[in-house]
Amino acid sequence: MHDVPEGLDREIVYKVLEPTKIYVKPLLRVAEEVKVKAAVHITGDGYAKFDHLTRFSEGIGFEFNNFKPQPIFELIQKAASELGGTITDEEMFRTFNMGWGFAIIVDKRDRDKAVDVLEKTGTRTEKIGHVTDSGRTKILYKGRKIVLDGS
Numbered sequence: 001m002h003d004v005p006e007g008l009d010r011e012i013v014y015k016v017l018e019p020t021k022i023y024v025k026p027l028l029r030v031a032e033e034v035k036v037k038a039a040v041h042i043t044g045d046g047y048a049k050f051d052h053l054t055r056f057s058e059g060i061g062f063e064f065n066n067f068k069p070q071p072i073f074e075l076i077q078k079a080a081s082e083l084g085g086t087i088t089d090e091e092m093f094r095t096f097n098m099g100w101g102f103a104i105i106v107d108k109r110d111r112d113k114a115v116d117v118l119e120k121t122g123t124r125t126e127k128i129g130h131v132t133d134s135g136r137t138k139i140l141y142k143g144r145k146i147v148l149d150g151s
Contacts, residue, residue, distance in 0.1 A: 005071075005075055006071075007071030007074065007075065008071050008072065008075070012072075012075075015070075015072055016072070020043070020101070021101055021102075023041070023101070023102040023123070025121065026118050026121040026122075026123040027039055027102075027104065029117055029118075029120075029121050030104065030106075030114050030117045030118055030121075033113055033114070033117045034106050034107075034110040034113050034114050034117070035106065035107065035110065036104050036105070036106055036114075037105045037106060037107065038053050038104070038105040039102070039103070039104050039105070040053070040102070040103045040104075040105075041101070041102050042097040042100050042101060042102060042103060043097060043101070044095070045094065045095070046092075046093050046094050046095050046096050046097060046098065047062075047064065047093045047094070047098075047137055047139060047148055048093075048094050048137070048148050050062045050137045050148075051136075051137050051148060053105075054135060058135075059133055059135050060131055060132070060133065060135065061131070061132040061133065061134030061135045061136045061137060061138065062129055062130070062131060062132060062136075062137045062138070063129050063130055063132050063134070063137075063138045063139075063140065064128050064129035064137075064138070064139045064140070065128075065129055065139075065140040065141075066126060066127060066128045066129065067098055067099050067100075067128075067139075067141055068099050069098045069099040070099060073092060073096060073098060073099075076092070076096075077092065089141060089142065089144070089146060090146050090148070093139055093141070093146060093148060094148060098141075100128055103128060105131065111127070136148070
């Protein structure tokens with residue numbers, strides 16, 4: 001019950017009870033400086049939320065290629081396997097954030113300014129992907145291409 005699973009730095013109960021980071025203030029600050037085209041809180045429904053954006057801008061898509069999931073996500077898949085089940089990478093991306101909590105979409109020319117503003121608020125930032133004209137959400141992960149269709 002109080003074991004620390006391999007790859008984690010503390011007991012699992014403390015990992016799953018970590019409070020959600022609130023991004024309201026950093027988002028408002030960056031929105032004062034650049035036009036934010038969209039903002040996505042990547043939690044329940046994971047990356048499938050990006051497909052919802054295509055309803056507002058027909059033909060746009062997204063490609064994500066920068067993931068550093070915390071060990072808890074691998075532990076979830078491993079536990080399912082040990083219990084006789086399977087949770088595919090596709091399902092992990094449909095359900096979990098896989099390492100990212102929040103994403104904003106800005107024009108390419110505003111990217112550096114947005115990053116600068118966010119970092120000044122103490123918010124860790126990284127480019128996780130880019131907008132495409134594919135009309136789909138594509139994820140490049142573990143050398144594979146995963147296409148989420150919003151279902």
